[in-house]
Amino acid sequence: MALIERLDNPTQGDNETMAISKELLDILACPKCKGDIHLNPAGDGLICQNCRLLYEIKDDIPIMLIDEARPLDAGA
Numbered sequence: 001m002a003l004i005e006r007l008d009n010p011t012q013g014d015n016e017t018m019a020i021s022k023e024l025l026d027i028l029a030c031p032k033c034k035g036d037i038h039l040n041p042a043g044d045g046l047i048c049q050n051c052r053l054l055y056e057i058k059d060d061i062p063i064m065l066i067d068e069a070r071p072l073d074a075g076a
């Protein structure tokens with residue numbers, strides 16, 4: 001599995017929101033069910049609706065590990 005290298009740019013100000021590209025989302029899949037995932041509204045996590053799990057994005061790198069995923073809590 002290839003790791004995505006961390007960008008080493010200085011802060012760019014207006015390039016913060018679109019950290020994860022559409023192309024990257026197309027490549028990524030839920031490690032549990034291999035299904036589609038999508039960016040959450042806050043843009044800091046990837047959601048698998050099948051598993052009801054949220055994979056966090058840290059330093060622009062999605063943490064695609066089942067052990068690291070947080071369950072979506074619909075009943076909150």
Ligand SMILES: [Zn+2]
Binds near residue numbers: 030032034049
């Ligand atoms: Zn899944």
